[in-house]
Amino acid sequence: MSVENTPMPELRPVLEVRDVSLGFGGVRALTEVSFEVRKGELFSIIGPNGAGKTSMLNCISGRYRPNSGRVMLNGRDVTGFTPNVRATLGLGRTFQNLALFGHMSVLDNIMVGRHHLLRNNALTGALYWLSGARKEELSHRRKVEDIIDFLEIAHIRKAVAGTLPYGLRKRVELARAMAVEPSIILLDEPMAGMNLEEKEDMARYIVDLNEEWGMTVVMIEHDMGVVMDISHRVMVLEFGRKIAEGLPDEVMANERVKVAYLGVDDDEPVPTEEQVA
Amino acid sequence: MISSSLIPCGQFKTSYGADTTIFLTPASRNFCLLGILVALAAPLVLSNYLLALLIQIGYFGIAALGLNILVGSTGQISLGHAAFFGFGAFASAWLNNGFGVPVLLAIPLAGVMTTLLGLLFGIPAGRLKGLYLAIATFASQFILEDFFSRANWFTGGSSGAQAAPINLFGYEVDGDKGFFYVVLFFVVVMYVLGANLLRTRDGRAFVAVRDHYLSAEVMGINLTKYRILSFGISSFYAGVGGALYGHYLGYVSAEGFTILLSIQFLGMIIIGGMGSVMGTLMGTAFMVLLPEGTEAAVSTIKHFTGDIPALTNALAYIKEAAIGLAIVLFLIFEPDGLVHRWRLIKSYWKLYPFSY
Numbered sequence: 001m002s003v004e005n006t007p008m009p010e011l012r013p014v015l016e017v018r019d020v021s022l023g024f025g026g027v028r029a030l031t032e033v034s035f036e037v038r039k040g041e042l043f044s045i046i047g048p049n050g051a052g053k054t055s056m057l058n059c060i061s062g063r064y065r066p067n068s069g070r071v072m073l074n075g076r077d078v079t080g081f082t083p084n085v086r087a088t089l090g091l092g093r094t095f096q097n098l099a100l101f102g103h104m105s106v107l108d109n110i111m112v113g114r115h116h117l118l119r120n121n122a123l124t125g126a127l128y129w130l131s132g133a134r135k136e137e138l139s140h141r142r143k144v145e146d147i148i149d150f151l152e153i154a155h156i157r158k159a160v161a162g163t164l165p166y167g168l169r170k171r172v173e174l175a176r177a178m179a180v181e182p183s184i185i186l187l188d189e190p191m192a193g194m195n196l197e198e199k200e201d202m203a204r205y206i207v208d209l210n211e212e213w214g215m216t217v218v219m220i221e222h223d224m225g226v227v228m229d230i231s232h233r234v235m236v237l238e239f240g241r242k243i244a245e246g247l248p249d250e251v252m253a254n255e256r257v258k259v260a261y262l263g264v265d266d267d268e269p270v271p272t273e274e275q276v277a
Numbered sequence: 278m279i280s281s282s283l284i285p286c287g288q289f290k291t292s293y294g295a296d297t298t299i300f301l302t303p304a305s306r307n308f309c310l311l312g313i314l315v316a317l318a319a320p321l322v323l324s325n326y327l328l329a330l331l332i333q334i335g336y337f338g339i340a341a342l343g344l345n346i347l348v349g350s351t352g353q354i355s356l357g358h359a360a361f362f363g364f365g366a367f368a369s370a371w372l373n374n375g376f377g378v379p380v381l382l383a384i385p386l387a388g389v390m391t392t393l394l395g396l397l398f399g400i401p402a403g404r405l406k407g408l409y410l411a412i413a414t415f416a417s418q419f420i421l422e423d424f425f426s427r428a429n430w431f432t433g434g435s436s437g438a439q440a441a442p443i444n445l446f447g448y449e450v451d452g453d454k455g456f457f458y459v460v461l462f463f464v465v466v467m468y469v470l471g472a473n474l475l476r477t478r479d480g481r482a483f484v485a486v487r488d489h490y491l492s493a494e495v496m497g498i499n500l501t502k503y504r505i506l507s508f509g510i511s512s513f514y515a516g517v518g519g520a521l522y523g524h525y526l527g528y529v530s531a532e533g534f535t536i537l538l539s540i541q542f543l544g545m546i547i548i549g550g551m552g553s554v555m556g557t558l559m560g561t562a563f564m565v566l567l568p569e570g571t572e573a574a575v576s577t578i579k580h581f582t583g584d585i586p587a588l589t590n591a592l593a594y595i596k597e598a599a600i601g602l603a604i605v606l607f608l609i610f611e612p613d614g615l616v617h618r619w620r621l622i623k624s625y626w627k628l629y630p631f632s633y
Binding site: 061062063082083084087088092093095099100101102103104108111112113114115116118120121122124125126127128133134137138141142145176180 | 293294296297470471473474476477478479480481482484485487488489491492493494495496497498499500506510552
């Protein structure tokens with residue numbers, strides 16, 4: 001699948017990151033990074049280890065608060081908001097290291113994703129039959145089953161999440177993030193540690209998620225083959241700075257990116273900003 | 278929170294409704310209903326001594342369920358549960374004596390008052406975790422104990438408070454037989470409410486906070502809110518259990534609600550099974566019956582050997598040591614509690630004679 005035969009995404013930005021800088025003590029994790037993700041786009045962030053990709057995602061999802069800069073979600077400044085408020089405003093994410101609720105069933109894990117869409121509370125929940133909580137739970141169960149169907153995890157819906165193999169856990173985590181019904185979904189290394197077959201499946205799910213479900217996706221991934229094949233646009237980070245952004249082919253051809261990934265021959269001079277531009 | 282366990286063959290769910298029931302199978306639901314029917318007949322056959330034990334299991338069981346929602350499901354810790362239990366007992370007596378609120382109404386109202394208190398004392402839980410939270414709740418235990426012995430207007434101070442017996446439509450429920458039905462009613466209602474809570478939105482949020490609070494927050498769960506709410510709900514159960522305790526004994530004294538009782542509540546849920554509704558009742562029954570069992574064992578020994586003065590003198594200590602020993606043995610050999618053992622036994626019979 002290539003970029004040419006996919007429909008051009010709409011231009012309204014779902015996510016705007018403006019001059020975000022983040023430091024931990026003396027370590028500069030991010031330095032004035034700006035980018036936009038448009039509605040319907042599949043946007044990838046790549047970069048060598050320690051480039052600040054996950055820090056960037058954490059700034060977007062609210063786990064870290066940037067030292068300076070703004071994060072705008074659907075045109076709204078969410079920089080000061082906690083992660084749970086951002087979830088209700090339409091932000092879903094998965095984690096690099098598995099973060100499922102280990103003792104819950106797969107079904108309950110995904111139902112947790114519906115948290116902000118459900119209206120029943122401790123009191124009405126306890127009164128189950130009398131308060132309409134049952135009806136509400138069942139109608140959301142239907143939506144959750146659609147997601148289960150899409151990700152082909154129906155056979156494990158009653159399994160305890162902590163007992164599942166790695167590949168399935170990643171899929172359950174994607175299902176849980178989808179259940180939030182986000183306007184943008186952040187995937188942190190969805191294919192890390194997978195074998196070729198699992199990677200192919202996951203790539204297909206992500207493409208379908210983007211095209212059939214119409215979800216805007218921001219993805220961090222190390223597998224260049226996958227990134228270049230399925231992304232609409234790619235941003236490259238190195239040492240917390242953005243060194244390139246554009247169509248996959250442009251990024252691949254960029255000298256700075258080559259240097260960042262492959263290093264330079266000692267005899268050759270490092271290309272300067274002007275040469276790259 | 279029904280984890281996947283063995284379902285007998287031939288059980289097919291054809292609707293989402295049938296798949297979200299409290300009991301996994303109609304058989305286990307009917308078995309539980311049968312248990313309630315048997316309990317209804319219990320006062321007709323059991324002696325007052327045995328009924329008193331069942332009543333004790335009832336009111337402690339209600340309070341322990343609250344603690345299990347807090348500790349087992351939300352993953353918080355509380356060393357002050359006995360104080361909330363005591364507050365419920367005093368609050369109900371106070372409402373009845375001071376304002377003439379009928380006892381049956383005063384019991385749930387005492388639960389509501391205890392909830393408000395629990396929400397207040399739960400505020401540190403929004404910030405603290407683990408050992409630090411344990412110490413903070415430890416403080417609430419002592420603050421409330423001190424309050425009980427000083428607040429004459431509320432608790433009667435050192436002389437304690439009188440708690441009137443339950444009056445139902447002009448008919449006074451006194452004696453163990455009548456009170457047994459009252460406790461049974463409250464146990465069934467509170468346990469059904471608890472089971473419902475744990476299978477809906479906020480119950481799932483509690484478990485999510487326990488299992489992985491970072492991703493719970495990313496799923497839109499307000500951590501502070503749910504940590505404090507869990508304290509409130511836990512206190513509601515403690516308050517209702519305590520109120521029943523007060524009206525059963527007819528007299529509430531500040532000495533009964535010490536840290537020792539708080540630890541016993543923790544013992545109940547550890548032995549029963551953390552996060553399990555039915556396990557709570559099993560654990561409570563175990564903790565209530567263990568001292569009685571120890572006493573029976575000691576008297577059996579004496580029956581054969583004649584009176585041993587040393588054994589008779591040490592009986593009180595043996596009873597307490599047995600509780601400690603039971604907790605330690607459960608932590609080592611059955612950390613998932615009696616409810617797990619019960620599931621193993623059930624699956625053994627289902628699979629017999631081929632255990633695979």
